[in-house]
Amino acid sequence: xxxxxxxxxxxxxxxxxxALVTGGSTGIGLATAQVLASRGARVSIIAxxxxxxxxxxxxxxxxxxxxxxxxxxxxAQDAALDAAQSTFGPIDLVFANAGTGGRFGPIGExxxxxxxxxxxxxxxxxxxLLRAVLPAMIERARGSVVVTGSLASVRGMAMNAAYVASxxxxxxxxxxxxAEGAGAGVRVNCLLPGFIDTPMLHQLGDDPAAIRxxxxxxxxxxxxxxxxxxxxxxxxxxxxxxxxxTAQTIAVxxxxxxxxxxx
Numbered sequence: 001x002x003x004x005x006x007x008x009x010x011x012x013x014x015x016x017x018x019a020l021v022t023g024g025s026t027g028i029g030l031a032t033a034q035v036l037a038s039r040g041a042r043v044s045i046i047a048x049x050x051x052x053x054x055x056x057x058x059x060x061x062x063x064x065x066x067x068x069x070x071x072x073x074x075x076a077q078d079a080a081l082d083a084a085q086s087t088f089g090p091i092d093l094v095f096a097n098a099g100t101g102g103r104f105g106p107i108g109e110x111x112x113x114x115x116x117x118x119x120x121x122x123x124x125x126x127x128x129l130l131r132a133v134l135p136a137m138i139e140r141a142r143g144s145v146v147v148t149g150s151l152a153s154v155r156g157m158a159m160n161a162a163y164v165a166s167x168x169x170x171x172x173x174x175x176x177x178x179a180e181g182a183g184a185g186v187r188v189n190c191l192l193p194g195f196i197d198t199p200m201l202h203q204l205g206d207d208p209a210a211i212r213x214x215x216x217x218x219x220x221x222x223x224x225x226x227x228x229x230x231x232x233x234x235x236x237x238x239x240x241x242x243x244x245x246t247a248q249t250i251a252v253x254x255x256x257x258x259x260x261x262x263x
Contacts, residue, residue: 194253
């Protein structure tokens with residue numbers, strides 16, 4: 001609920017902007033695509049699963065196009081980017097959200113192939129995406145990017161070294177890109193989702209309600225977050241309302257990173 005006495009801003013209109021969302025068929029990606037499309041953006045969604053993409057497209061209104069590609073395959077991602085730009089023109093906004101949780105296990109038992117696969121999806125794919133879109137954004141002096149990090153971008157976590165390494169590296173990549181784009185007004189920021197109610201969270205067990213209760217008890221606010229809550233922050237960071245915000249990592253985590261909760 002907005003209070004006029006606070007001067008709370010109205011949602012930004014994205015009319016005319018072409019927004020690209022990777023990993024946009026479910027979870028935070030889909031919620032963000034929904035927010036952007038509902039506010040006038042032309043939205044291109046890239047994800048691996050064509051069936052999930054078709055379901056996402058059916059659930060969205062507005063100008064939305066979907067492209068099936070595994071972002072870990074640089075050639076496939078480049079082809080999807082070309083198709084998206086042929087459909088809606090130059091890309092103005094990017095939400096690089098595609099990612100994988102990897103596989104839990106001690107470092108000593110992590111195969112090279114698993115480590116490399118996690119980095120390929122979570123880090124290298126974003127590098128390739130930025131390499132493809134950032135120069136044109138800088139040339140046009142127009143563009144905003146948000147990448148999806150994790151609480152593991154700024155904290156250690158046992159039993160998933162590949163994931164932690166990839167998400168730490170992603171913050172560094174975002175900061176480097178932000179430094180390159182700043183002079184042209186192109187912004188790059190990093191979202192750090194906490195425990196958000198998404199399909200990735202549900203992979204932690206067979207009972208989603210039990211998972212929400214167990215993890216919510218670890219959050220200072222006492223609950224897990226929603227994909228829409230994360231999507232609203234992404235939309236803000238992509239918008240001109242955040243025109244002086246770049247090179248930042250911002251958590252949507254109910255207070256996990258910012259508090260000390262003895263227990």
